[in-house]
Amino acid sequence: MANHERGIETRNTLLDTSLALFSQNGYDATSVAQICQDAQVSKGAFYHHFASKQELFLALMDTWLDSVVGLFQTAGDSAETIPEALDQMAALSGGLFDALEGGFPILLEFWTQASRHPAVWEKAVAPYQRFLDYFAGMVQAGIDEGSFDPSVDPVKAARTLTSVAMGLLLQAIFEPDGAQWQAVTRSGIQLVIDGMRSKK
Amino acid sequence: MANHERGIETRNTLLDTSLALFSQNGYDATSVAQICQDAQVSKGAFYHHFASKQELFLALMDTWLDSVVGLFQTAGDSAETIPEALDQMAALSGGLFDALEGGFPILLEFWTQASRHPAVWEKAVAPYQRFLDYFAGMVQAGIDEGSFDPSVDPVKAARTLTSVAMGLLLQAIFEPDGAQWQAVTRSGIQLVIDGMRSKK
DNA sequence: TTTTAAATACCGACCGGTCGGTCTGTATTT
DNA sequence: AAATACAGACCGACCGGTCGGTATTTAAAA
Incomplete structure (x- = not known):
C-alpha cells in the first residue's frame, strides 16, 4: 500500500475513534492518549495528522x-x-x-x-x-x-x-x-x- | 454573626460562583481551585461543604x-x-x-x-x-x-x-x-x- | 458566672496522578 | 537524499482531593 493511503487510513481511524469517544464521554473527558490507544496509533501519529485536540x-x-x-x-x-x-x-x-x-x-x-x-x-x-x-x-x-x-x-x-x-x-x-x-x-x-x- | 449563618453564606457563595463558571466554561473545564479563587474561599472550606465537585x-x-x-x-x-x-x-x-x-x-x-x-x-x-x-x-x-x-x-x-x-x-x-x-x-x-x- | 471540651468553619501546603503537547529518532516511500 | 509516516519516552502544568492545624462559636459542667 502506498504511504499516502496509509496516512489517510490512519487519519480516518483517528476520526472514527474520536467520534465514538467524544460521543460517549465528552470532549474534555476524552484524552488524546485514550484516542490513540483505542485507535491503535501512536501519539506521534496523532500529532502528525492533527495540530491539536x-x-x-x-x-x-x-x-x-x-x-x-x-x-x-x-x-x-x-x-x-x-x-x-x-x-x-x-x-x-x-x-x-x-x-x-x-x-x-x-x-x-x-x-x-x-x-x-x-x-x-x-x-x-x-x-x-x-x-x-x-x-x-x-x-x-x-x-x-x-x-x-x-x-x-x-x-x-x-x-x-x-x-x-x-x-x-x-x-x-x-x-x-x-x-x-x-x-x-x-x-x-x-x-x-x-x-x-x-x-x- | 452566628457561625452557622456564616457557613450557609459560604455555601451559597460557592453555589453562585460555580453556577457562573460552569455556565461559562463547562463542568470539566472548571477547576475546584478556580471556583475557590473566584468565591474567595479556601479549598478546605469547599470540601467542608461539599464531598466532591x-x-x-x-x-x-x-x-x-x-x-x-x-x-x-x-x-x-x-x-x-x-x-x-x-x-x-x-x-x-x-x-x-x-x-x-x-x-x-x-x-x-x-x-x-x-x-x-x-x-x-x-x-x-x-x-x-x-x-x-x-x-x-x-x-x-x-x-x-x-x-x-x-x-x-x-x-x-x-x-x-x-x-x-x-x-x-x-x-x-x-x-x-x-x-x-x-x-x-x-x-x-x-x-x-x-x-x-x-x-x- | 466562669471554665472547658466539643463542634463547626475554615485554611492552604501538599499528593498522586493525568493531561495536552513536544521531541528525538526510525522505517518506508518517493 | 528528501519527504512522509510513524513510534513512544518525556515534560511541566494542572487537577481533584487530603490532611494536619487553627480560630471561633456553642453548650454543658463546675
Whole structure:
C-alpha cells in the first residue's frame, strides 16, 4: 500500500475513534492518549495528522456536518406540495435516529463547544443558518401555493420547525428508548404543519 | 454573626460562583481551585461543604430545577380555556429568557452531564417526566373541553410542546441575540396549538 | 458566672496522578 | 537524499482531593 493511503487510513481511524469517544464521554473527558490507544496509533501519529485536540474536533465536525447536510440534500424532491415535502423531510429526519446510530450525543458536544469556543461556533453557524433559510423559503413557498395561511411568519415558523426537530433530538439523547422517536418526530412536525394550514 | 449563618453564606457563595463558571466554561473545564479563587474561599472550606465537585454540581442542579419548577407553578391559572392556558405558559416560558439571564447555558451542562452520568440523570428525569405528564394532561383536557381535535395524541403532543420550548432554548443559547426569543417562543407554541385545534 | 471540651468553619501546603503537547529518532516511500 | 509516516519516552502544568492545624462559636459542667 502506498504511504499516502496509509496516512489517510490512519487519519480516518483517528476520526472514527474520536467520534465514538467524544460521543460517549465528552470532549474534555476524552484524552488524546485514550484516542490513540483505542485507535491503535501512536501519539506521534496523532500529532502528525492533527495540530491539536481542538483541530481534530473541528475536522470531526466538518465531516459530520457534511454527512448530515448530504442526508437532507435529496429530501422532499418527489413531493408535489410543500406540506408533503415537509412531511417527507420529517420522516427522513426521524430516520436519522437510525442512520447515525450512536452518533447522536456528539451533537450535544458540538453544541456545548460551539456555545463556548468562537472557532467552533463559526464552523457551526453557516450550515445552521442555511437550514433556517431553507425552511423559511419552504414555508414562504407554501404560503404562495396557498397551502399555508398568509398570516404565518416564515422566519418564525422556520425557527419552530427546527426547534421541534432539535428538541426531540435532545429528548432522544436523554431517553434513547423513551419513545418511538421516528413516529413522534413525524407527528410533531405534522402538528406544526397543520398549525400553518390555510384558514379559509 | 452566628457561625452557622456564616457557613450557609459560604455555601451559597460557592453555589453562585460555580453556577457562573460552569455556565461559562463547562463542568470539566472548571477547576475546584478556580471556583475557590473566584468565591474567595479556601479549598478546605469547599470540601467542608461539599464531598466532591460532583456533589456540588448535583446541589446546584437541585436549586436550579426548584427555581424553574417554581416559576411554572402559578402559570395558566387565570385562563378559561386550555389553549389560553398554554399560551400563558408560553409567554411565561419566554420570560424565562429574561428571568434567568445568563443562567441558561447551564441547562446545556445539565443535559450533557445527565446523558453521561446516571447519578445526574436520575436527578433530572423526575421533574422532566412531571413536565411531560403535566402537558399531556393539559392536552387531554383540551380535547375534553372541545378545543382540540380528538385525533390528537396527548403524549406525542406533549413531547412536541416541550420540544419547541427546548429547541428554542437551545437556539437561544447558540445565538443569544439571534431573535426576539420571547416572541418567537410564543408564536411557536401558538403554531402547535393551532395544529391541535378542533377540525369540525 | 466562669471554665472547658466539643463542634463547626475554615485554611492552604501538599499528593498522586493525568493531561495536552513536544521531541528525538526510525522505517518506508518517493 | 528528501519527504512522509510513524513510534513512544518525556515534560511541566494542572487537577481533584487530603490532611494536619487553627480560630471561633456553642453548650454543658463546675
